[in-house]
Amino acid sequence: MRIELVTIGDELLLGQIVNSNIALIGSRLLKIGLQLAAQATVPDELTALEAALRGALDRSDVVITTGGLGPTADDNTKDVLCSIFECQAELDQPVLDDLLKRFGQKLSETIRTQAVVPAKARIIENSVGTAPGFIFDQKPKLMIVLPGPPRELTPMLDKYVLPRLSEMVGNGKVFRQKTFRTTGIGESDVDRRMHQLMKSVTGVGYGLMARPHQVDVRLTCLAESAERADQLLQDIGGLVESEFGDNIFGKGDQKIEAVIGKMLKERNITIALAESCTGGLITSRITDIPGSSDYLNGTIVSYSNQWKHELLDVPEETLKQHGAVSSESARAMAEGVRKISGSDLGLAITGIAGPTGGSAVKPVGLVYMALSDGESTTVKKNNFRGDREMVKFRSSQVALDMIRRYLLSL
Amino acid sequence: MRIELVTIGDELLLGQIVNSNIALIGSRLLKIGLQLAAQATVPDELTALEAALRGALDRSDVVITTGGLGPTADDNTKDVLCSIFECQAELDQPVLDDLLKRFGQKLSETIRTQAVVPAKARIIENSVGTAPGFIFDQKPKLMIVLPGPPRELTPMLDKYVLPRLSEMVGNGKVFRQKTFRTTGIGESDVDRRMHQLMKSVTGVGYGLMARPHQVDVRLTCLAESAERADQLLQDIGGLVESEFGDNIFGKGDQKIEAVIGKMLKERNITIALAESCTGGLITSRITDIPGSSDYLNGTIVSYSNQWKHELLDVPEETLKQHGAVSSESARAMAEGVRKISGSDLGLAITGIAGPTGGSAVKPVGLVYMALSDGESTTVKKNNFRGDREMVKFRSSQVALDMIRRYLLSL
Numbered sequence: 133m134r135i136e137l138v139t140i141g142d143e144l145l146l147g148q149i150v151n152s153n154i155a156l157i158g159s160r161l162l163k164i165g166l167q168l169a170a171q172a173t174v175p176d177e178l179t180a181l182e183a184a185l186r187g188a189l190d191r192s193d194v195v196i197t198t199g200g201l202g203p204t205a206d207d208n209t210k211d212v213l214c215s216i217f218e219c220q221a222e223l224d225q226p227v228l229d230d231l232l233k234r235f236g237q238k239l240s241e242t243i244r245t246q247a248v249v250p251a252k253a254r255i256i257e258n259s260v261g262t263a264p265g266f267i268f269d270q271k272p273k274l275m276i277v278l279p280g281p282p283r284e285l286t287p288m289l290d291k292y293v294l295p296r297l298s299e300m301v302g303n304g305k306v307f308r309q310k311t312f313r314t315t316g317i318g319e320s321d322v323d324r325r326m327h328q329l330m331k332s333v334t335g336v337g338y339g340l341m342a343r344p345h346q347v348d349v350r351l352t353c354l355a356e357s358a359e360r361a362d363q364l365l366q367d368i369g370g371l372v373e374s375e376f377g378d379n380i381f382g383k384g385d386q387k388i389e390a391v392i393g394k395m396l397k398e399r400n401i402t403i404a405l406a407e408s409c410t411g412g413l414i415t416s417r418i419t420d421i422p423g424s425s426d427y428l429n430g431t432i433v434s435y436s437n438q439w440k441h442e443l444l445d446v447p448e449e450t451l452k453q454h455g456a457v458s459s460e461s462a463r464a465m466a467e468g469v470r471k472i473s474g475s476d477l478g479l480a481i482t483g484i485a486g487p488t489g490g491s492a493v494k495p496v497g498l499v500y501m502a503l504s505d506g507e508s509t510t511v512k513k514n515n516f517r518g519d520r521e522m523v524k525f526r527s528s529q530v531a532l533d534m535i536r537r538y539l540l541s542l
Numbered sequence: 543m544r545i546e547l548v549t550i551g552d553e554l555l556l557g558q559i560v561n562s563n564i565a566l567i568g569s570r571l572l573k574i575g576l577q578l579a580a581q582a583t584v585p586d587e588l589t590a591l592e593a594a595l596r597g598a599l600d601r602s603d604v605v606i607t608t609g610g611l612g613p614t615a616d617d618n619t620k621d622v623l624c625s626i627f628e629c630q631a632e633l634d635q636p637v638l639d640d641l642l643k644r645f646g647q648k649l650s651e652t653i654r655t656q657a658v659v660p661a662k663a664r665i666i667e668n669s670v671g672t673a674p675g676f677i678f679d680q681k682p683k684l685m686i687v688l689p690g691p692p693r694e695l696t697p698m699l700d701k702y703v704l705p706r707l708s709e710m711v712g713n714g715k716v717f718r719q720k721t722f723r724t725t726g727i728g729e730s731d732v733d734r735r736m737h738q739l740m741k742s743v744t745g746v747g748y749g750l751m752a753r754p755h756q757v758d759v760r761l762t763c764l765a766e767s768a769e770r771a772d773q774l775l776q777d778i779g780g781l782v783e784s785e786f787g788d789n790i791f792g793k794g795d796q797k798i799e800a801v802i803g804k805m806l807k808e809r810n811i812t813i814a815l816a817e818s819c820t821g822g823l824i825t826s827r828i829t830d831i832p833g834s835s836d837y838l839n840g841t842i843v844s845y846s847n848q849w850k851h852e853l854l855d856v857p858e859e860t861l862k863q864h865g866a867v868s869s870e871s872a873r874a875m876a877e878g879v880r881k882i883s884g885s886d887l888g889l890a891i892t893g894i895a896g897p898t899g900g901s902a903v904k905p906v907g908l909v910y911m912a913l914s915d916g917e918s919t920t921v922k923k924n925n926f927r928g929d930r931e932m933v934k935f936r937s938s939q940v941a942l943d944m945i946r947r948y949l950l951s952l
Contacts, residue, residue, distance in 0.1 A: 145578040147569025148751055152560050154583060159557025168555040170590065171583040173564060180580065320652035323614045340614060341558045348558070405843075411829025412822030415843050419821025420931055422897055430849045433815075433825050433841035435834075439883065443840075443853070473849065487832055517644075518670065521830055522693065 133301060134192040135161065137171040138184055140200035140209055141280060144173050153198045156282055160289055164298045165307020165354060176200055182212045189216070189273055194297065199280030201263035203242040210250060213277065217268050219252040227255060227264050253277070256292045260284040267296070274300070308361035310369050311350045313382045315533050322347045322376075329375055336368045344522065345529040346388075349376075378540055381533065388532045389417045395539045396427035403535070404473035405431040406444050406465040408456065409483035409499060414528045429473045434465070444468035444480075457482050459500055459511045466502035466509055477538070478504045481531055483514075485523045497523050501531045503538055510538070543711060544602040545571065547581040548594055550610035550619055551690060554583050563608045566692055570699055574708045575717025575764060586610055592622045599626070599683055604707065609690030611673035613652040620660060623687065627678050629662040637665060637674050663687070666702045670694040677706070684710070718771035720779050721760045723792045725943050732757045732786075739785055746778045754932065755939040756798075759786075788950055791943065798942045799827045805949040806837035813945070814883035815841040816854055816875040818866065819893035819909060824938045839883040844875070854878035854890075867892050869910050869921045876912035876919055887948070888914045891941055893924075895933045909937045913944055920948070 137157055144151045151173065158168050169192065174184040181200070188195040200209035214221050228247035231239055246262045249255065256265030256276075261284040266277040276293055278285040314322060319342040326338055326349060335355065341348040351368055355361035373380060382391045396403060405415055405428075415431040418424050432443050437456055440446040445468040446461055454460040462482050470478025483499030490496035497516040502509055512534060516526040547567055554561045561583065568578050579602065584594040591610070598605040610619030624631050638657035641649055656672045659665065666675030666686075671694040676687040686703055688695040711717075724732060729752040736748055736759060745765065751758040761778055765771035783790060792801045806813060815825055815838075825841040828834050842853050847866055850856040855878040856871055864870040872890050880888025893909030900906035907926040912919055922944060926936040 144564060145568050145581060146572055147565040147567070148749065150560060150562050150565040154554060155557040155560040157557070158555050162556055168583075169585070170594075171555060173578075173581040175579070184580075318650075320613055320650055324652070339552060339556075341553050342612070350558075407822070410826070411834070411838075412817070412825030412841055412843065413829075415822030416820075416826045416934070419823075419843075419845070419895075420934070422930055424821070425845050428821075429846045430853075431822055431841075431843035431845075432853075433822065433829075433843070435829070435841075436839045436883075439840040443842075443882075472853075473846075485829075518693070520832055522670075524826070524830070 133166065133194060133297075134169045135166060135194040135196065135297075136188040136192040137168050138188055138195060138197045139171065139173045139280075140176065140181060140197055141173075142175045144199070145175055152282055153280070153285070156286065157196060157198070157289065160294060161297070162307075162309065164294055165301065165305070166297060176208055178208050178212060181208060182215060185212060185216060185275075189275065193272060194274045194276065194300075196276045196278065196293070198278045198285055201246075201265075201277070201279045203245050203262070209277065210248075213250045213253070213266070213268070213275075217250060217252045217270065217275075219250050221248050222251045223247055224249045224255060224264075230257070231262060256288050258284055259287060265292075267292075305354050305356065306358045306361050307352070307354050308358070308365055309350060309352045310365045311348055311384055312369070312372055312376065312380045313386060313388075314347050314349065314376050314379045315345055315381055315388065315529065316379045317347065317376070319347050322349065325375055326372075329371055330368075333368055333371075335364050344518075344526050345533075378537065381536055387417075387421075388529065388536065390421050392532055392536050392539065393418065393421040393424055393427065395536065397423070399539065399542065401477060401539070402427050402429050402473075402475040403477040403479060404429045404469045404475040406440075406469040406478065406480040407431055407433045408435065408440075408465070408481060409485045410481050410524050410527050410531070411435070411485075413524050414479075414481065414531055417528055417532065429475045432469055440465060443472070445472070455494070457484055457494055457498060457500065459502075459513065462500035462502035463504070463509050463511050466504040470504045470506060476505065477535070479531060479535060480504075481527060483516075483523070483527060485520045485527075487520060499523070499527045499530075501527070501534055503534055505538070510534075543576065543604060543707075544579045545576060545604040545606065545707075546598040546602040547578050548598055548605060548607045549581065549583045549690075550586065550591060550607055551583075552585045554609070555585055562692055563690070563695070566696065567606060567608070567699065570704060571707070573719060574704055575711065575715075576707060586618055588618050588622060591618060592625060595622060595626060595685075599685065603682060604684045604686065604710075606686045606688065606703070608688045608695055611656075611675075611687070611689045613655050613672070619687065620658075623663070623676065623678070623685075624660045627660060627662045627680070627685075629660050631658050632661045633657055634659045634665060634674075640667075641672060666698050668694055669697060675702075677702075715764050715766065716768045716771050717762070717764050718768070718775055719760060719762045720775045721758055721794055722779070722782055722786065722790045723796060723798075724757050724759065724786050724789045725755055725791055725798065725939065726789045727757065727786070729757050732759060735785055736782075739781055740778075743778055743781075745774050754928075754936050755943075788947065791946055797827075797831075798939065798946065800831050802942055802945045802949065803828065803831040803834055803837065805946065807833070809949065809952065811887060811949070812837050812839050812883075812885045813887040813889060814839045814879045814885040816850075816879040816888065816890040817841055817843045818845065818850075818875075818891060819895045820891050820934050820937050820941070821845070821895075823934050824889075824891065824941055827938055827942065839885045842879055850875060853882070855882065865904070867894055867904055867908060867910065869912075869923065872910035872912035873914070873919050873921050876914040880914050880916060886915065887945070889941060889945060890914075891937060893926075893933070893937060895930045895937075897930060907933050909933070911937070911941045911944055913948055915948070920944075 465480035486496030
């Protein structure tokens with residue numbers, strides 16, 4: 133079954149809003165084993181819109197559209213649909229009744245036009261906004277017309293569209309997928325090893341998704357039964373797990389900050405941070421996780437050497453002799469913040485985020501991180517590429533992974 | 543001039559990442575008075591990709607592509623380009639030299655393939671990632687091929703692509719725009735006031751772009767000469783400035799953290815922060831700005847009450863009597879962090895980011911912020927809507943604005 137998505141609206145092409153509907157619909161379809169074959173964005177303009185919709189209907193079995201259903205003058209979608217499916221726009225009494233129920237006397241003339249719909253359309257109820265969706269069932273083709281705002285179309289997708297498409301697949305095949313998230317290995321390395329690993333595997337496919345210091349491996353499987361698909365994914369998943377070992381930090385869409393949060397909580401371990409070059413970013417990521425106050429005591433963002441000395445007890449000689457960006461200072465900061473906070477672990481990070489402040493000996497991107505548990509302190513030296521925000525992000529990713537690997541080793 | 547964008551990659555259609563390149567490129571083009579006529583996403587699949595690119599080249603004067611240039615096996619774009627432009631892929635020595643300079647001996651075979659490029663392409667240097675971009679100049683058609691990651695393609699757009707397209711427009715008309723960024727007023731309020739203001743204006747248009755606690759007003763003008771356009775925008779811009787006054791925090795794409803950074807630096811004022819519910823986010827935003835170490839002494843992220851007391855000198859009675867989330871604790875935290883850091887200003891923030899921890903009296907989203915200058919301390923109480931990350935972000939936005947308004951009042 134070939135499915136195309138057409139997203140409609142000038143605002144998408146003018147860059148006024150980010151088109152998140154592609155990812156929203158793509159990922160929802162994937163859950164029922166379907167994939168978007170293509171996607172296009174067209175402006176609110178009659179000719180271009182009609183050409184795009186007719187082309188998509190020619191090529192595909194199912195066409196989904198989003199947007200272009202608002203009551204304002206530039207929304208031409210309904211006219212185009214009437215032209216394509218050769219019908220008139222008519223007042224739909226149930227839709228009008230629903231609008232009257234929700235708006236009462238405040239129902240404006242403009243919103244009232246939302247109840248005028250193409251006669252051949254079956255209505256998809258919109259419980260959030262005012263624009264109903266439509267299904268045009270012209271066997272063997274199907275066109276599904278949805279409003280643009282994600283919060284309106286999401287419930288419509290889940291309640292009406294996905295069940296309908298699931299039924300249509302109905303070839304007995306079941307789709308399953310499994311994602312492993314890795315860190316500490318580059319994309320090309322992961323690709324080479326997966327390629328080798330999957331050479332003799334049939335029935336399971338794979339894809340990679342690279343982010344800074346993170347590569348996701350996604351296994352997909354289409355099988356005769358759910359049991360068969362699950363079994364295949366479990367078998368091949370096992371191979372992937374032994375191939376990448378502790379480079380795998382999570383599954384599905386787990387974030388590394390959530391993974392270490394869970395580990396800290398389970399092991400009843402507390403942590404405090406001393407951040408210099410990352411400027412609070414690591415702590416902000418850790419505190420994005422609900423319940424992080426259970427294991428995070430606090431952080432000192434010590435941009436000044438004065439605080440490194442006064443609050444974190446880094447000896448003045450260390451700062452003078454080795455500089456704030458040094459293995460020695462990182463170690464002292466980690467030990468200091470652990471001690472003053474009374475935490476089990478202390479993590480420190482100091483480096484040069486750039487663009488200025490670098491030298492031949494200590495270039496931009498040089499970042500030291502240290503982790504202390506009271507008995508010993510490990511220091512890691514990194515050289516990161518990228519601009520200031522990228523150096524900060526890469527540093528946070530590697531530092532969070534340093535915590536994770538320490539916890540694994542316990 | 544008709545411009546189409548083709549975004550390439552399975553990951554976009556599978557919903558693994560949100561396609562932000564449409565908005566990025568759409569808005570960048572708009573700055574030079576150009577618009578995307580259409581956009582399409584195609585998978586990493588030879589036949590579909592070649593058909594999409596050939597179709598776009600037929601219909602349009604300029605085709606821009608993003609993605610599909612990585613070194614992994616599923617990136618087929620270069621093969622398709624060689625087929626469309628009838629040339630071979632060859633090793634480009636300058637690209638290889640640049641990669642060798644950046645990777646040295648660590649340059650893998652896979653990354654080395656990035657230096658193999660279609661012979662008819664002019665290279666667009668990629669200073670962030672490993673995949674160079676290409677320009678195919680087949681008058682009157684132009685094809686511009688860029689890598690997928692926004693961080694890589696943005697500098698390439700700004701440095702090479704937009705100047706080249708600007709040159710091509712050359713129809714005698716000059717496009718200019720001016721953006722004002724406001725905070726502290728809602729979108730519908732801004733819209734109503736702009737509508738009123740622009741009623742009698744001709745030759746200048748406007749558009750709004752709303753973000754959490756920020757509404758951008760964009761004035762656009764197409765005129766016979768640069769002087770005429772600049773004059774019109776200056777005149778109307780003046781009206782906008784007097785309408786919104788100090789709700790305008792910046793122009794163009796200035797961030798509020800950059801604006802307060804500049805103000806602090808100019809006035810030679812230092813600051814320290816005590817963050818609780820925002821968990822380091824405000825400090826991370828402040829430290830995204832190069833040179834922020836000149837005015838930021840440091841931050842204490844005091845997740846625990848112990849640190850609020852021990853490090854920030856918040857009296858135990860205050861914490862006990864009013865709670866950590868209270869006007870009194872916010873005040874004491876701001877005064878404490880100012881004093882212990884020896885800074886001119888102390889900013890504190892304490893609240894309930896959720897999803898748990900709220901009560902009838904102190905609901906999720908309740909956030910106190912305090913700013914102390916040693917003579918007096920101002921406390922602001924807020925009730926923010928949204929999930930944990932949204933409450934954190936809204937808090938950071940309003941806190942940064944609190945600093946800005948204080949500095950304006952000096």
